[in-house]
Amino acid sequence: MAKVNPNYQKLPGSYLFSEIARRTAAYSEAHSEAKLIKMGIGDVTRPLAPAVIEAMHAAVDDMARSETFHGYGPEQGYDFLRSVIAEKDFHARGVDIADDEIFISDGAKSDCGNIGDILDVDNVIAVCDPVYPVYVDSNAMAGRAGDYDAEAERWTNITYMPTTAENGFCPALPEGRADVIYLCSPNNPTGTVLTADQLKVWVDYANANGSIIMFDAAYERFIVEGGVPHSIYEVEGAKTCAIEFRSFSKTAGFTGARCGYTVVPKELERDGQSLNAMWNRRQCTKFNGASYIIQRGAAAIYTEEGERQIEETLAYYRNNARVIKEGLEAAGFTVYGAVNSPYIWCKTPEGVGSWEFFDKLLTEANIITTPGAGFGPSGEGYVRLTAFGDADATIEAMERIKKLMA
Amino acid sequence: MAKVNPNYQKLPGSYLFSEIARRTAAYSEAHSEAKLIKMGIGDVTRPLAPAVIEAMHAAVDDMARSETFHGYGPEQGYDFLRSVIAEKDFHARGVDIADDEIFISDGAKSDCGNIGDILDVDNVIAVCDPVYPVYVDSNAMAGRAGDYDAEAERWTNITYMPTTAENGFCPALPEGRADVIYLCSPNNPTGTVLTADQLKVWVDYANANGSIIMFDAAYERFIVEGGVPHSIYEVEGAKTCAIEFRSFSKTAGFTGARCGYTVVPKELERDGQSLNAMWNRRQCTKFNGASYIIQRGAAAIYTEEGERQIEETLAYYRNNARVIKEGLEAAGFTVYGAVNSPYIWCKTPEGVGSWEFFDKLLTEANIITTPGAGFGPSGEGYVRLTAFGDADATIEAMERIKKLMA
Structure with missing residues (x-):
């Protein structure tokens, strides 16, 4: 009788991104008019360099x-x-x-x-x-x-x-x-x-x-x-x-x-x-x-050409990161990362948990983030935002957050 | 102190293809004029289909x-x-x-x-x-x-x-x-x-x-x-x-x-x-x-086009397999495979081991094969030939073998 690797049974469900997807889908379904801005998953959006x-x-x-x-x-x-x-x-x-x-x-x-x-x-x-x-x-x-x-x-x-x-x-x-x-x-x-x-x-x-x-x-x-x-x-x-x-x-x-x-x-x-x-x-x-x-x-x-082209794209994302950092700080948040990274690690408001704040941003600003708690217990009290999105959408997201927190 | 996976130490050297490469290189160096025909490694040579x-x-x-x-x-x-x-x-x-x-x-x-x-x-x-x-x-x-x-x-x-x-x-x-x-x-x-x-x-x-x-x-x-x-x-x-x-x-x-x-x-x-x-x-x-x-x-x-094109290439290799099978049989060898496969499994002459026959084909016919013994003890007494080569080279290889065994 073949035996399977018993360690797989111990794994908890891969909860984080499926739960984000579930909550997002549920909200979208109920609010088809909502223009969601995705700042959750760390995936790039700009095309490959011409070189x-x-x-x-x-x-x-x-x-x-x-x-x-x-x-x-x-x-x-x-x-x-x-x-x-x-x-x-x-x-x-x-x-x-x-x-x-x-x-x-x-x-x-x-x-x-x-x-x-x-x-x-x-x-x-x-x-x-x-x-x-x-x-x-x-x-x-x-x-x-x-x-x-x-x-x-x-x-x-x-x-x-x-x-x-x-x-x-x-x-x-x-x-x-x-x-x-x-x-x-x-x-x-x-x-x-x-x-x-x-x-x-x-x-x-x-x-x-x-x-x-x-x-x-x-x-x-x-x-x-x-x-x-x-x-x-x-x-x-x-x-x-x-x-x-x-x-x-x-x-x-x-x-x-x-x-x-x-x-x-x-x-x-x-x-x-x-x-x-x-x-x-x-x-x-x-x-x-x-x-x-x-x-x-x-x-x-x-190549020289390739280096220059990827630097342009990196500059695009870095600018998004700056926009997010400055936007969140202007809205009163404490923010980490963003300077040497496409990720912004944002402290949630006092007493508000990761998932609770995720929900608030989803339902009140139509912005998708990643709850920090999904990365481990010490991530509780944070959400992660990514700078990989469209520049205009990133600016709009920050305006929505400023309005939300005003 | 980190420990490594102890099972790796038990592995014997990955001897087969490196030993083939070593013997081939040694022969090539001593006989730079030799036109080697490669029928050893099972790698394709025809381009990808246009589709x-x-x-x-x-x-x-x-x-x-x-x-x-x-x-x-x-x-x-x-x-x-x-x-x-x-x-x-x-x-x-x-x-x-x-x-x-x-x-x-x-x-x-x-x-x-x-x-x-x-x-x-x-x-x-x-x-x-x-x-x-x-x-x-x-x-x-x-x-x-x-x-x-x-x-x-x-x-x-x-x-x-x-x-x-x-x-x-x-x-x-x-x-x-x-x-x-x-x-x-x-x-x-x-x-x-x-x-x-x-x-x-x-x-x-x-x-x-x-x-x-x-x-x-x-x-x-x-x-x-x-x-x-x-x-x-x-x-x-x-x-x-x-x-x-x-x-x-x-x-x-x-x-x-x-x-x-x-x-x-x-x-x-x-x-x-x-x-x-x-x-x-x-x-x-x-x-x-x-x-x-x-x-x-x-x-x-x-796609319809793609199917047709890959079948053309498969027919090319199948024809090579037929040429090898018929060529080896005409030269007096007992041969398996080749019909539903790009591989030809050829019995070495009575009393001649896999590596010995590999050497003979390398040095006397300038053909590279794979010694069957390299795939396990029951592969002793065989060599493997592949049909993935050039059609003309495949024909020439069989002519060399027929001459060698005549």
Whole structure:
């Protein structure tokens, strides 16, 4: 008799976005005239850069002729993409990452989820609270989370690190064991960043304790301030303790095209094993490389033209973030994030819960946000807004909120 | 201290294709004048169908305008692709598969590798010998294989089912426990097929024992003979015991474009759990959907024009397979496969081992094959040839072999 993975039964329903969708649909149905403005899900809306489009068309044409046809590519990604990433994302910042430390994939969510394959079940996982749910759920599926305590909204074996306004959104070092630590900067959902000094504390901790830091830098391109590392490898010592996840989703609008990459330094070893070699083996066995067409598109981001074009789009979103931040502040809210991030983390009015405020914004301003509580208990009392929408709609949303709170 | 997955250390080197590459490179270097003909790796060489190219260009253009831009798609795949698959690959054959039993992915290798995520560690895996290495290695990584016995070239906890000329390439039912059974028809590497009657025996066994059949139908489009199921769901009872993997790689030349799908029937339950719901949860947590552009290309395969065009390419490869089969037989070889498959499984001359014969073909005919022993002990005494090459080169290869053996 085949047995299924028993850990799946322990998973609570993936409540957050389905509940948002349910409440939104119910409201829409009853108020068909309402013009809803979506600021909930972190998905981009601007088209791909012309340089990317051009490169993808050329790659599609390559596939139309036997002389230029591309069959199976390297599981690790094409050299043309790995080398330009090494050069532009790392060497240009003074970080020495080799081409074969970079693994191209179909996206950071796959890599964040699959990275656990190379880890033992017996590791204590530490996550920030609030947190991007994939880190937790993928570990729960692998049996590393213990049992789910529905009342506490926490897994018994996971170490949660409150990341709140009280500690400046920099979690304190854990008191108990933390073998694998997930950090995300710029952060989803809070939009805040860890400075080089703050990250150094974590890198030193990880090296001292043999921990591994899973560093999610999916929003790296939104960083505008100095002193904020774009890569954890800008911090001394990180190559012996950190894996970094990158994505073209928010950088260049690839949420639907699908491409990202993961850096596993060759200096990173545990139990005498090279994690670079293990991840390589994992990818060669359970992945067959990202699409040639999409990799060609991703490489175009690094051309002079491509860089300029994606910066235009990033500026568009950054302006939205500024509009939201200033609008909310003018309406009397306390707001975090937004500066180096497309996410705005907004404190709800005194005594008003996340879901209650979500409902208020939905029904009284027709704006869809994400309740902070959906990202973990410490997200209670916040809502997340995203800057990925239309510029005019973003301005209108802020006017509605100002009116609502007046 | 973080611990790595200890099962990775047990894996033997992924010897086969690297050893082929090593021997080929060594020969090439010493004989730069040699015109090598590659019949080793099962990768396609013909361009994508014009209908697919056209659809991909249109999809790239969709991504260039905000009105038609596609961000995050459904993790399960777009409805436009799931529904046409249900209709053309299943309903048209009288098989009742619903759209939401179909999960689109970046390829069958990912799905075959990742499907183990939803299974308990404590399952006895049964595989054919010879076998596509992904089934074995992915289970070994998950801790289901026991230890590797290098001398026997077998894992201690895996049930191997010899699949040889002696049993007509239909494995006998296992005597011991077999909770999860991998079957591949048309088979990689032997090129042979399981008939409806043969598959029925396995479906009945699985239902009687609560086993799950992982049915790899990646080469389904090569089937030309009657009585050979294109889908395991053509066999009564399969929906309560089987998961099926499909690929556009060999069907339509997508090895570099990357797209495939997996069917998990809603009737399939173990331990009271729906495997459809579990796989859905797995994909929603650790995957973010296949590329919109690639899914549009895949959907074009199912248009009238697309169907006709991919059939032309399939006919090209089928003709190669016929040329190889007839050529080898004319040269005195005993040959299997080739009829419903792009693979030709050729018995080596009496007393000549797989690697020895590989070397002979490499050095004396400049033809690269795959030694059967690389797919498992029962592959010893065979080499695999593929029909995915150029038609003229395929003809020349057979002439070289005839001359060599004359």
